[in-house]
Amino acid sequence: MNRYFREISVTIALGLVLLAMAVLAPGFFQPQPLLSLVTREAPTLVVACGMVLVIISRQIDISVGSQFSVCSICAGLLAARGWPLMLVVPASVAVGALLGAGNGLLVAGLGLPSIVVTLATMVILRQGLNLVQQGAFVNLPDNVQWFGLSQAVGQWTLVAAALVLLVAFGLAMRRIAAGRWVYAVGADAEAARLAGIRPQLVTFLVFVLMGILAGLAATMNIVQSPQVQPMAGAGLELKVIAAVVVGGVAISGGGGNVWGAFAGLLLLACVSPALTHLHIEAYWEKAIQGAIILLAVVADGLRPRKN
Amino acid sequence: MKSPALPLCIVLGLLAAGLAPVHAADAKLVITMMPKAKGNAYFISCKAGADKAAKELGVELLFDGPTDSNAAKQNEIVENWITLGVDVITVAAENKEGISTALRKAQKQGIKVLTYDADALADARSFFVNQATPQGIAYGLLDEAARLMGGEGEFAIITATLTAGNQREWLKYMDTYLPQKYPKMKLVAVRPSDDLKDKAQSEATALMSANPNLKLLMAICTPGTPGAAEAVKQAGKTGKVNVIGLGLPNENKRYVHEGVTESVMLWNTEDLGYLTVYAAAALAKDELKAGATSFKAGKLGAFEIKGDNILLGKPYIFNRANIDRFDF
Numbered sequence: 181m182n183r184y185f186r187e188i189s190v191t192i193a194l195g196l197v198l199l200a201m202a203v204l205a206p207g208f209f210q211p212q213p214l215l216s217l218v219t220r221e222a223p224t225l226v227v228a229c230g231m232v233l234v235i236i237s238r239q240i241d242i243s244v245g246s247q248f249s250v251c252s253i254c255a256g257l258l259a260a261r262g263w264p265l266m267l268v269v270p271a272s273v274a275v276g277a278l279l280g281a282g283n284g285l286l287v288a289g290l291g292l293p294s295i296v297v298t299l300a301t302m303v304i305l306r307q308g309l310n311l312v313q314q315g316a317f318v319n320l321p322d323n324v325q326w327f328g329l330s331q332a333v334g335q336w337t338l339v340a341a342a343l344v345l346l347v348a349f350g351l352a353m354r355r356i357a358a359g360r361w362v363y364a365v366g367a368d369a370e371a372a373r374l375a376g377i378r379p380q381l382v383t384f385l386v387f388v389l390m391g392i393l394a395g396l397a398a399t400m401n402i403v404q405s406p407q408v409q410p411m412a413g414a415g416l417e418l419k420v421i422a423a424v425v426v427g428g429v430a431i432s433g434g435g436g437n438v439w440g441a442f443a444g445l446l447l448l449a450c451v452s453p454a455l456t457h458l459h460i461e462a463y464w465e466k467a468i469q470g471a472i473i474l475l476a477v478v479a480d481g482l483r484p485r486k487n
Numbered sequence: 488m489k490s491p492a493l494p495l496c497i498v499l500g501l502l503a504a505g506l507a508p509v510h511a512a513d514a515k516l517v518i519t520m521m522p523k524a525k526g527n528a529y530f531i532s533c534k535a536g537a538d539k540a541a542k543e544l545g546v547e548l549l550f551d552g553p554t555d556s557n558a559a560k561q562n563e564i565v566e567n568w569i570t571l572g573v574d575v576i577t578v579a580a581e582n583k584e585g586i587s588t589a590l591r592k593a594q595k596q597g598i599k600v601l602t603y604d605a606d607a608l609a610d611a612r613s614f615f616v617n618q619a620t621p622q623g624i625a626y627g628l629l630d631e632a633a634r635l636m637g638g639e640g641e642f643a644i645i646t647a648t649l650t651a652g653n654q655r656e657w658l659k660y661m662d663t664y665l666p667q668k669y670p671k672m673k674l675v676a677v678r679p680s681d682d683l684k685d686k687a688q689s690e691a692t693a694l695m696s697a698n699p700n701l702k703l704l705m706a707i708c709t710p711g712t713p714g715a716a717e718a719v720k721q722a723g724k725t726g727k728v729n730v731i732g733l734g735l736p737n738e739n740k741r742y743v744h745e746g747v748t749e750s751v752m753l754w755n756t757e758d759l760g761y762l763t764v765y766a767a768a769a770l771a772k773d774e775l776k777a778g779a780t781s782f783k784a785g786k787l788g789a790f791e792i793k794g795d796n797i798l799l800g801k802p803y804i805f806n807r808a809n810i811d812r813f814d815f
Contacts, residue, residue, distance in 0.1 A: 213696035453693035
């Protein structure tokens, strides 16, 4: 019970919000708008899964928003040239892997602090993209949106894909040795090394995986509309890190899981549409999201320590 | 044996021709036009109008600018034009302060200076060709909304960020204009999109489900317009909820043709280029002087001048009938 304290408390908070909405504004639960909103969060969930790993391994990656943008535009330009999605998705994933490997080499290889490295790559990628793209949208061919299928099928496919990925990560991180290595490296890199784990390699691979997921998420985003905005993904890093922290992943590394991040993401994503339904001014949105993050951190501080 | 003198003469002659002030070659006025970025479709559209005006007036138009939006490069180009001895320099300033020193230097050499699209400091140019006043945008959008809504019902606004300067000013004008002019129209919410199309889409989705009587979504930042349109389309509310907003034609053509978005507003960029060149020519001929209150620009007729701003006037409405004529 105590072990999953955060996951349970965030889920309860989410339940309370949904219950309140059911009483105060039942219109919130109309199926079609809700499905549209949930589908919009599917790519965010995929990126959040990667961020969980990054933060558990005691690193951070604030360049994910920029990686997402670069992958979106690369994928968009390839799709616009007539590449089928079967090739666009792996290409976008490959670009993401490359960007992640760049971060990984600098952080794991040279031992540089990840917050500085990824701050730099965030700015470089963003400005590079602005320079090349000049803010212009990429218009996609008609068969890209919803994979050329109907809207409902497309939306359910994306939601299902994100959930499958979530479950896969949730299981793999506990049951597979590589998953446990990430915890070990984040908890104590030296102890992990003595136990025969190679912390640098694990860190490097975590960043590569982060890039891969950013690339995948980018394609899950571009299939949702007929055009790609180069700004897409700006601010994504904050959204994802907030979800992960609210979900109980320790920013000091070594603890947490994707389930908590999932609940955290849903809770934070609820705020904006809930306020719209309650006809409360938008000024409160960021304040409430901030309060949720603060509450989560304070709860951590008040929790009795094991030792 | 051929004399080496002949080719040498030609070379020297060419050099001399190249070095001589441009307007000495013939009496044509030389007007320059600098965009923020040369390859930007928006400015290419400005140039189309400018070319038209230059042809009508019989002036020479030099169009040059940075390949990317680069303030330092803009200064270099102004310096080159000063050396070249052109008659008028017109600039869309990337950086207000940055460009002004170079423009003042041009003025000291007797070159007239105009700004268009984005202003420099007031003492560094004679006039600013102002494409849109805050009041013009606010009133234009509300008038168009009222026309589509029949003057009554609920509508919602999607803005950039809640603190964005331009948007706040437009909203302020709307706040006073709406109850006076359209008392039966009700603004139910103003939601931020953070200039992201995707967030605008989510906001629009929530707005429609929270306000079942909503008749119109108005986006007052350019990414908001296609974002709101995609939300309406996904909600299956095409024709029930209208979309209007500020925007670029190319980002909205699809939705305009599908009947999701009724009208997209911006200014007519061709007219902006046309007016700028006419004003530049008049300035050079001393026909346009400080204190003037109106100005006639060829086929487009008279434009109001407020202080040192030449006003392009009401925003231009792109709709199904005309949007394909614009490529930016």
